[in-house]
Amino acid sequence: MATTAWASRRGRVSRVALAALGGVGLGLGHSPYGLPWLAFAALPLLFHLWAAAPGRAGAALTGWAAGVGFFGLTLSWIVEPFLVDIARHGVLAIPALLGMAGGLALFWGAAFWLARAAAPEARGLRAVLALAAALTGAEYLRSVVLTGFPWALPAYAWTDTPVAQAAAWAGPHGLGLLLLLLALLPALLRPLPLLAAAAGLALLWGAGAWRLDRPDPAAPGPVLRLVQPNAAQRLKWQPEMIPRFYQRLLTETAAPAGTAPDAVIWPETAVPWLVQEEPGVAAQIAAAAGPGTPVLLGALERGADGGWYNGLTALGDGGAVLGSYRKHHLVPFGEYMPLAGALRAVGLLWIAEGLAGSFDRGPGPRLMAVPGLPPFQPLICYEAIFPHQILRGAQRPAWLLQVTNDAWFGTWSGPYQHLDQARMRAIEQGLPLARAANTGVSAVIDARGRVLASLPLGVPGRLDAALPGALEPTLYARTGDRAALIALLALLTGAALWPRRRRAA
Structure with a gap:
């Protein structure tokens, strides 16, 4: 692809910077910015940077840089707790944001690595399916690993639109998978994928508008x-x-x-x-x-x-x-301090006591x-x-x-x-x-x-x-995330088993 060839001519620093910019573009879909449409430009950019990256390590670096841009923007509020008592904790504000963004970006780096492993040729529909499924899987793991932190999931960028209503059927991860697929299809730069992306988004929008127009449930309560x-x-x-x-x-x-x-x-x-x-x-x-x-x-x-x-x-x-x-x-670092014993052992007791509320967990x-x-x-x-x-x-x-x-x-x-x-x-x-x-x-x-x-x-x-x-229990309320997890595993497996195109002699 011409766009991938253009990306491959960029130096590593340039590709990393562009990936971070793509992550910022995705972050601008979330409140208070409210520009979810940017995903249809940011994700194709990230796709071509991923495809142009040298090997799996290069792909992982691209994903990590995109994650840093995304989480650096969407989690910028994380500096605020450190500014309440600025004399005591203010010095930790920027390191906390950088550490949080860089740490969560590791999930994206792993997703880009896995997608390259599943689709090593990094082109065509196979690559789109692999990247969408791997990134959805990373977002699911981010939601549950180490108590989880599912903040700013892809579906949430569409909360103010009828598209969000599809979460009643697919949940946040299922809807996120659909939206990632639709936003990545334009990266193929062919008419049919572009039409499929437009039709898919229109279908989600129309189904959501239909749901919003349904009669309200029983009379209001207290x-x-x-x-x-x-x-x-x-x-x-x-x-x-x-x-x-x-x-x-x-x-x-x-x-x-x-x-x-x-x-x-x-x-x-x-x-x-x-x-x-x-x-x-x-x-x-x-x-x-x-x-x-x-x-x-x-x-x-x-x-x-x-x-x-x-x-x-x-x-x-x-x-x-x-x-x-x-x-x-409980909120890590706010209501309890992970590894507080280790902090005490290395002389950082003041962090453990000063930042953590030391609450106990309810049942x-x-x-x-x-x-x-x-x-x-x-x-x-x-x-x-x-x-x-x-x-x-x-x-x-x-x-x-x-x-x-x-x-x-x-x-x-x-x-x-x-x-x-x-x-x-x-x-x-x-x-x-x-x-x-x-x-x-x-x-x-x-x-x-x-x-x-x-x-x-x-x-x-x-x-x-x-x-x-x-309302009556939704499909998601009855089934949870099982359908989304089955779908992303099926897509990853399908991408990995996709017949490789033979090169001309």
């Missing part, structure tokens, strides 16, 4: 009040600010409404006290909500074994504890029942980014509740990407989702992932909205 205190992280735990933010929560909770809310929801770690051990605080919170109106709030818990948990507590009349949930999927996903509300699955902060951990079958909830403190994510990209992933969980499962976020975006999301009502980022306030109805 009215929820989401309270957004907008406590900046650098101020949240300062002694002189704690009473101010707490009073803001109480005032918004007690504010009159035309239709009284059936439940009030506060965000993750809304207060600094152990509410279950402070009956006076619990009673004050319950009084603000009024008789018969439970309050669900994020609060720390101390276990009988002395462990500390990031939890969700439900309070009833008089501050009675109606139930609680303990977060089980796992579970349903929570609160009087007056349909049963729901609580998700604390980034537990909402794991599609495979939503309860299914007999344990399927009636709705999802996410409480989060996105003040850690800054104000540019992180909070919006986090919201997109919550919307995808609603689409995949056919379940409504309510989201209470400290600094925003708090939202009520219907079972097709549409934001019905929201509070914008950086604004204190409250949001009263009826909980939308749930």
Whole structure:
């Protein structure tokens, strides 16, 4: 191919730089940029750079560079937690971003290596199938290896379009595989693959539009009040600010409404006290909500074994504890420190103690029942980014509740990407989702992932909205990622066994 020949004439540094640029192009599809169409230029560029790379090692370097560009952009928010206490942790901000981008890019490097191994000639449809399947496999492994980090999966770039509705059938990885295939087909530079890519995208768009146009599910349920205190992280735990933010929560909770809310929801770690051990605080919170109106709030818990948990507590009349949930999927380096013992051994104890919250893990996903509300699955902060951990079958909830403190994510990209992933969980499962976020975006999301009502980022306030109805379990809710994994394995196997073209004598 002429384009591959052009790429092969570039020096290694030039190819690496172009690969990183291609990764940035893919990253621009995600919030807040919202340019998913760039994938149809970025992926063909990466295909030709991969095809022109010398051998499997060169292919792996191309994939790694593309990953660095992609993750460097989409995870740029990761510097924000280090800037909360800039004097203490600011020096680690850039190394953390570079380390995270470079580390996750290894998955892409491995995918490009595997694709070259499966399609050593690196041309034609065989090569497209191999690269799409290998990259999908890498993204799946990224979602589960070392507790997983499925942030900014390929499908999420299309959250604001009807295309995202296909996640109800194929899940995020199945949809990602389809989109990667469609975006790579133009790299073949022939009319038929171009038409196939256009037709495939049009089909996904049309099917999604059809799904969005279907009748809404059962009548809305209880009215929820989401309270957004907008406590900046650098101020949240300062002694002189704690009473101010707490009073803001109480005032918004007690504010009159035309239709009284059936439940009030506060965000993750809304207060600094152990509410279950402070009956006076619990009673004050319950009084603000009024008789018969439970309050669900994020609060720390101390276990009988002395462990500390990031939890969700439900309070009833008089501050009675109606139930609680303990977060089980903790944030590495934020809520626990991987290899803390090794850090202590080499004299880096200050990192282990200064950065990690040292929380203990809860027992796992579970349903929570609160009087007056349909049963729901609580998700604390980034537990909402794991599609495979939503309860299914007999344990399927009636709705999802996410409480989060996105003040850690800054104000540019992180909070919006986090919201997109919550919307995808609603689409995949056919379940409504309510989201209470400290600094925003708090939202009520219907079972097709549409934001019905929201509070914008950086604004204190409250949001009263009826909980939308749930749909019947989607195909993805019934089958999970099995179909996507079978498809990518079949494509990789087919590419590896593809008859090689004989060279002319």
